[in-house]
Amino acid sequence: xxxxxxxSAQHAFDRAVALTRRGENAFEGRTSDDFWNFTGPFGGxxxxxxxxxxxxxxxxxxxxxxxxxxxxxxxxxxxFTITVREVRTNRSTQHWYIELSQPAEGVSITATAVFAAxxxxxxxxxxxxxxxxxxxxxPKLPTRGLMEWMQYYDFRFAKNMPxxxxxxxxxxxxxxxxxxxxxxxQPERALDFLSLMAISDTFFGRIFHVRKSMIRIGTISxxxxxxxxxxxxxAVGGGYLFGTADANxxxxxxxxxxxxxxxxxxxxxxxxxxLTYFRA
Amino acid sequence: xxxxxxxSAQHAFDRAVALTRRGENAFEGRTSDDFWNFTGPFGGxxxxxxxxxxxxxxxxxxxxxxxxxxxxxxxxxxxFTITVREVRTNRSTQHWYIELSQPAEGVSITATAVFAAxxxxxxxxxxxxxxxxxxxxxPKLPTRGLMEWMQYYDFRFAKNMPxxxxxxxxxxxxxxxxxxxxxxxQPERALDFLSLMAISDTFFGRIFHVRKSMIRIGTISxxxxxxxxxxxxxAVGGGYLFGTADANxxxxxxxxxxxxxxxxxxxxxxxxxxLTYFRA
Numbered sequence: 001x002x003x004x005x006x007x008s009a010q011h012a013f014d015r016a017v018a019l020t021r022r023g024e025n026a027f028e029g030r031t032s033d034d035f036w037n038f039t040g041p042f043g044g045x046x047x048x049x050x051x052x053x054x055x056x057x058x059x060x061x062x063x064x065x066x067x068x069x070x071x072x073x074x075x076x077x078x079x080f081t082i083t084v085r086e087v088r089t090n091r092s093t094q095h096w097y098i099e100l101s102q103p104a105e106g107v108s109i110t111a112t113a114v115f116a117a118x119x120x121x122x123x124x125x126x127x128x129x130x131x132x133x134x135x136x137x138x139p140k141l142p143t144r145g146l147m148e149w150m151q152y153y154d155f156r157f158a159k160n161m162p163x164x165x166x167x168x169x170x171x172x173x174x175x176x177x178x179x180x181x182x183x184x185x186q187p188e189r190a191l192d193f194l195s196l197m198a199i200s201d202t203f204f205g206r207i208f209h210v211r212k213s214m215i216r217i218g219t220i221s222x223x224x225x226x227x228x229x230x231x232x233x234x235a236v237g238g239g240y241l242f243g244t245a246d247a248n249x250x251x252x253x254x255x256x257x258x259x260x261x262x263x264x265x266x267x268x269x270x271x272x273x274x275l276t277y278f279r280a
Numbered sequence: 281x282x283x284x285x286x287x288s289a290q291h292a293f294d295r296a297v298a299l300t301r302r303g304e305n306a307f308e309g310r311t312s313d314d315f316w317n318f319t320g321p322f323g324g325x326x327x328x329x330x331x332x333x334x335x336x337x338x339x340x341x342x343x344x345x346x347x348x349x350x351x352x353x354x355x356x357x358x359x360f361t362i363t364v365r366e367v368r369t370n371r372s373t374q375h376w377y378i379e380l381s382q383p384a385e386g387v388s389i390t391a392t393a394v395f396a397a398x399x400x401x402x403x404x405x406x407x408x409x410x411x412x413x414x415x416x417x418x419p420k421l422p423t424r425g426l427m428e429w430m431q432y433y434d435f436r437f438a439k440n441m442p443x444x445x446x447x448x449x450x451x452x453x454x455x456x457x458x459x460x461x462x463x464x465x466q467p468e469r470a471l472d473f474l475s476l477m478a479i480s481d482t483f484f485g486r487i488f489h490v491r492k493s494m495i496r497i498g499t500i501s502x503x504x505x506x507x508x509x510x511x512x513x514x515a516v517g518g519g520y521l522f523g524t525a526d527a528n529x530x531x532x533x534x535x536x537x538x539x540x541x542x543x544x545x546x547x548x549x550x551x552x553x554x555l556t557y558f559r560a
Contacts, residue, residue: 065500065501065534065555066350066500066501066555068348068392068501068503070346070375070392070394072367072368072370072373072375073368073370087352087379087387087390088352088353088386088387088388088390090352090353092533093352093500093557095350095352095390097377097390099367106368107367107368108368110367110368110375110377110392111392112348112350112390112391112392112501114350114500114501114555116500116533116534116557118532118533118534119532119533120532121530121531121532121533121558121559121560122449122451122491122530122560123529123530123531123532124454124490124529124530124531125528125529125530125531126456126457126490126526126527126528126529127527127528127529169402171402174404176406177406210404210406211402220345220346220373220394220396221345221346221348221392221394221503221505223348223501223503223553225501225534225536225553225555227528227529227531227534227536228531228532229532246406247406247407248405248406248407248507248540248548248551249403249404249405249406249407249507249548249551250401250402250403250404250405251401251403251404251405251507251508251548252398252399252400252401252403252508252509253372253396253398253399253401254345254396254398254505254507256505256507256551258538258551260528268528268529268531271528271529271536271538271553273503273505273551273553275345275346275394275505277373277396278401279401280401280402
C-alpha cells in the first residue's frame, strides 16, 4: 500500500527519467508515454535520463557543468540501455561519455558530460534577465491537444507568443526568432539538474516563430552549461523560471538556437545551445 | 628538392593539424611548437586536428555541422593518437566520437562531431554582423612576446580592445565582456573547416576583458556549429573574419563564452560556445 501510494505520488517527470542499474556502467530506462513528442520521447526527458545515469553513479564527483547530447536517431517506444564511461577524473573535474541504445535500433544518442566540484570564487553576472511582466499577469499557453510532454509544462510568453500555425509558411511575413517565456513544470516540481537539463530543451523550434507554420524539425545536438551548484539549484524551488531563446541562422537545412534560463529572482541558472535540422 | 620546397611552403597551421594514418580508425599527430599556448598546444589547433581525423576518413559524409570538444587534461608536447568511431550514419547525417590520447597521459580530449550532407533550403540570417570600422583602419594587436599561437593571427579589435593587464584584478573596475574583433591568419590562409574550428577558440578569455588582469583560465568544453557548406566556406578565402564574443556568467569557478563569426561580407559562418574554468 505504502509503495503504491508513493508511486502514484511520484511526479511523472521522475518516472520518465527513472533508471534501474544493470551493471557497473549500465542502466535501463523506458520511454515515457507522458513525455511523448512527435515521433519519439521528448528530447529533454531523454537528455535528463542520460544525465541521471551519471548522477546515480557512485564514482561521480560534484555536479554537472556542461553536457552535450547528440540525437543520432529516434528513440523507439519501450526499454533502452544507457551506458556510461568515466573517461577521466581530475582533482576537481570529471569527464563522462554516455550512450543510449536499444536492441533493435542500435545507438540513438551519444553524450558527453563534464562534472565539477565547484567552490566559492569571485562572481559576476553580466547576462541580466530581461524585464518582463510577472507570469501571473500573462496567459498560460493552451496545450490541450498538443504533444504529451507539453501537458507537463506551464508556459507564459512575455515576448513573441506563438501564433496559430498557418498551413504553409509565407516567405514575405517572417516573425522574430527571439522569445521570452516564463516556464515551470505542472504539477510543480522542485528544480534539480535533471529538470533543468530537460527544460533547456522545451523552447519551441525557432523556425515556428519565424515562419509561423509547423515545419518538420529535429534537434541534432544540444549543449547545456549549468551555472549553479547543488545548493544554488536547491534554493530555486518549484516556481517559474524565465527563459530566452533566439536564433542566428537558418541555412541549408540547419538552424541554431541560443537559450538562457534564470530563476524568477533573476539568477542565471543555465545557458543552452542547439543545432536543429529543418525541412523547409 | 620539390618536396622540400612544398614542405617549406606549407602553412604552419597545416603542419600543426597534419595527421598520419595508423589504422582504420587511428591517426597520429604531433603537437606544434608554432601553436604552443601557456601549458600545452593551443586548444583550437588541437580541436582542428581532431576534426581533421574525421575529414580524412573515407567513411565521412558531408561537412561538419556541430562539434563539441572536451578538454579533459593538458596535451603534453610530442606525439598523440586520435581515434575516431563512426557511431551512426543516417541518410544525410553522421555521428562520430573522437578521442585524443598519449601513452603517458591517457585520454586528454574527447569530442563528438556531427556531419551532414547539406542541401539548398529556405534560408534566413537574423544574426546580423555588427557594424564596425574596416580592419585596415584599426590597429593590429601587438603579439610580440605573447604566446606562440598568437603569432599566426592578425587581430584588430573594433570594440573592447584588451588593455595592458594589471598585476591584480580590482573588483570595483570591471570591463565589459563583449568584444568585436577582425581576425585572420598570418600568413594568410584560405578558410576551411579546420581553420574555422581553430579560430572559434581564438577569442581571449572573457575574464581578461572583465577583470583587466591575467587570470588563470582553461577551456573545459567548446561547441562549434558550422553554418556553411564546403562551397560557401571556399568562397570566403583568406581575408578577415569578424567575430563577436561575450559572456553571461562567472560563478563558482566557471564562466561561459558565446561567440559568432562572419565573413567580411557579413555571412554568418559559425557560432561557438565555451565553458571555461577560472582561478580567481
